[in-house]
Amino acid sequence: MSKSILLQTALALPNPDIEALIQGRMIAAMPRMFLNPGRTFALYPANLSVDLLSGDRHYRSHFLPIAKNALAQLNSETVLITAWARCELCQMLNDPESLEALSQLTVWTTEALQQTVLEKPYLFLAYLRVYLLPQPFEIPVQSSGNFVSLSKSLNVTDSTPVLSESMFAKRRQKLEKLELPEHPELEELQSALVHLSTTNPKAKQLDEEIKIFLGWSENLPTTKPDPDLDWIKTIAQIGNSSDGNGFEKLVRQSFIKLGFANSNNKPEASLDPESTGGAGGLDFYCETPYQVVGECKATKSETVADGTPAQLIKLGHKHLQEQYNCCIKIIMAAGQLNRHANKTAIGNHMNVIRPETLQRLVELKAKQPGSIDLLQLKPCLEQQPFGQEADAKVNRYIDGVREKLKVRSHLIKIVKNRLEITGVENAGVEALHGAYYANPNPPQPLNLQAMHEILIELASPLTGFLGRIKGDDWRRDRFYFLRDLRLDD
Template sequence: MSYSVFVDTALQLPAPDVEALIEGRVIAAMPRMFIEPGRSFALYPANISINLLPHEQYYRSSFLPIAKTSFSQLSSETVLIKAWAKCEWCQILNDSESLEALSQLTVWTTDGLQQTLLQRRYIFLTHLRVYLLPQPLEIPVHPSGNFVSLPKSLNVTDATPVVSESIFAKRRHKLKKFEPPDYPELEELQSALVYLSTTNPKAKQLDAEIKMFLGWSEKLPTTQPDPDLAWISAIAQIGNSSDGNTFEKLVRKSFIKLGFANSNNKPEASLNPESTGGAGGLDFYCETPYQVVGECKATKSETVADGTPAQLIKLGHKHLQEQYNCCIKIIMAAGQLNRHAKLTAIANHMNVIRPETLQRLVELKAKQPGSIDLLQLKPCLEQQPFGEEADAKVNRYIDDVREKLKVRSQLIKIVKNRLEITGVENAGVETLHGAYYANPNPPQPLKLEEMHEILIELSSPLTGYLGRIKGENLGRDRFYFLRDLSLED
């Protein structure tokens, strides 16, 4: 349940430390004074250093580029406040034995921490739960002091935490016990992406996903929709028109988008959208991961005559010869087939698929890139029924994929909610199975073993939706939340 609080002061911290807190890279700061747990305040990025060491010696090399950028972006007249924080705990360190472990969990070097301890005699390590402000607050620069009075009190809420409660609890436990980080190699990889991610969109996305996996971020930044959706959304409209040439190009682009390919450069039997087959060539031909050949028929209102399936047979044998018989055969057509065309299509094992169904399939691929498995789609295209009833097979495949995505999204939500409600760090399979059926309308029935297999799938490093603590057997595996799986209509 959300709550609000009034904040009238801001804690001054070095600008890089504030940036690390906002990124979720750290959950602690080193103020110059003890801070009472429960106190709330804004975070003021100041042009100050903790000690006399240069930045290169004070901040870990993996964080140094961000530290330098944070200082360089400071203004001499105003300060931009982006977040507020609540102190959850404040521990006092006065020995050097734990500083190396602390360095691994933060952005500071061991030497920097040693120097700070020598200079102050004590380190006040404040554990902070950080929340983003709806809008940044710009205030005049304040010359000095631990806390700065804000021009006016802010009524802030906990609606936008940098990290979830369960992830914060897990990281806070590590910080209290000075346990090493789980994935130091991934932290190094993320650091290597810092410069590249500013110019490369794929590197930026990978950077965001790694931060999510490490628990530095609560959710991925808002990403732009797949630009291909612009032409994908026109497939049905063009297919139901008389623009056959454009429809053929869209069909070819669709098969490429789905993951089909063709190394054949001959325009008579290719998949190149910019070099269509023309009057004497096949409308589309795929070589991998399996052979597919097809004919397109954009129609505004008329029925599809027997000439369309007959054309596919004629050109298929002409350009592919013996390979034609090994191909899955598809007619992309908006209009209804007449009686003769139906008989020819069924007798020759041709799938008749509507433009609306193709659009639906490719839209799912664009919105959920890993959702379409072409090898699982293959049986839908090579088994009876053929003809116009084949369209229903493909739609059932799409519905099945969407249903599987709903199940996975629901399981991720269950793990997330379970940990946030109970405050525990992870949950077992039996507990999650019970929570799944606590919902009066679960997406589909799941046996305990089936759920366990899906949870393992979601905790794979290649998916990274959940984390897994491996047990000795099924009942001993435990899972925790990493990131959401959002579904689009």
């Protein structure tokens, strides 16, 4: 439950330092006085003495462009406060070895830290848990002492932390032990992406994913919905209309979206949405990853006669000849097949699939790109039942995929919650298995080894939902949270 906190003062820090705290790059600040643990305050971006001009000495090279931009944004008349913080710990440091390690865990150069110690007996290092304000708060510029008074009190909550409790605890432990960062090269790459990410969506997504991997952020990359959803959402509507040509184009687009392809340029056996087969051609034909041939029948209300499956048999043999017998056969039809048509479809191993089912399948592919495995779909289309009952088996395949996604999403939440509740950095398979069954209604039964296999999948570099610390054997593997898997209802 969120706590309500009243803020009356703000800690003055250099604006680049506040930017680094808000971005999750570091959890430390160098106040000019000792801070009592538990003290809360807003973060006041000040133009404090930062030597950026004489050899760019204060901030590390990869952070320097961000620091300069942060200083350039300061206004001479007003200050915009966007975050507040709670001091969790305050230390005094002065030995050279500590300062060198501290530099690697923050945005400050070793030289800048050494200079601070030369001017004072030691430096104060405050560990700050930072929270974002729901709305920026603007106040007039004030002379920057250690603290400045706010023009009016701020009533805030701790509902929007930059880092979760478990992630902050992990970062705090590394800082207390002065453990060197594991991936300094990725920190430099992320900084190089900052300016590019403002104009390039792919660079922005990579930037967000690197920050999640480094533990600077826990938010999923803010990607726009697949633009193809605009036409995907019309499949059922067009299929249940009299627009046969429009439906054929949508079906071809759908198969391409699912990952099917056809190098055949002949319009009578094609998959090109802009070159439909016409009166004498097949409505759609796929070559890879396996052969699929089909007929489309858009209808408002009328039943589908025996001529539709008969047309597929005739044109399939005509244009594909002996290849036709190797193809999976599909009729895309909104209307009910009459008794004769359904009998012909069943006898010739034709799957009759409704536009609504096709739309469901392609929507799932658009929203969860890696979810549809065409080689796993193939047996579903090759096996009984055929005819109109085939629509139910395709829907069962879609439901099965969605259930697998739910299990994986649930497991990721279990890892995340386990670490937050216990405060540990990672969790073993047996502990996670126990947490899985602590819920009275888990998505599906999983034994220990089956759960481990899914955890390995989620910890793959290609998925990146979890991290994995490999043990001596699979039972000793440990996992930690990286990012959520969000599902649409």
